[in-house]
Amino acid sequence: MDNLVIASTKKTPGITFISNGNLSIKGSSFAEDAISFYQPALHWIEEFAKTSPKEISLTVELEYINTSSTTIVLKILKKLKEKSEGNYKLNLVWKYDPDDEDSFELGDMIQKIIKHPVLMVSVKKD
Numbered sequence: 001m002d003n004l005v006i007a008s009t010k011k012t013p014g015i016t017f018i019s020n021g022n023l024s025i026k027g028s029s030f031a032e033d034a035i036s037f038y039q040p041a042l043h044w045i046e047e048f049a050k051t052s053p054k055e056i057s058l059t060v061e062l063e064y065i066n067t068s069s070t071t072i073v074l075k076i077l078k079k080l081k082e083k084s085e086g087n088y089k090l091n092l093v094w095k096y097d098p099d100d101e102d103s104f105e106l107g108d109m110i111q112k113i114i115k116h117p118v119l120m121v122s123v124k125k126d
Helices: 034-049 067-084 101-114
Strands: 004-006 014-017 022-029 055-065 089-096 119-122
Touching: 004 034, 014 034, 022 067, 034 067, 055 067, 055 101, 067 089, 067 101, 089 101, 101 119
Parallel strands: 022 055, 055 089, 089 119
Antiparallel strands: 004 014, 014 022
């Protein structure tokens, strides 16, 4: 299976989904069309789940995320959770700036919505 690598821009995060199960979304996310931007990631997850991975680790580190992007990132996390049940171990890491209370609260809310633990990691920005 091919890796999925999408370079970050001012409005979109970098997405790096490696076929060894290490996935990351990093940057800012306020694309005008979040659904179209994240569609390749959703498709990649569907295909990757068919390869019977033993473990997937996703790290999310978003400096800013708008409402439409939040909805689709949540959809990605739900899909990973859904596909993992009885199939593979899922590790989720949410990195946030300790000075950004909204980012922490979003990560905390996500773990409650998807009913899966999320490791909350404080990362001080320069």
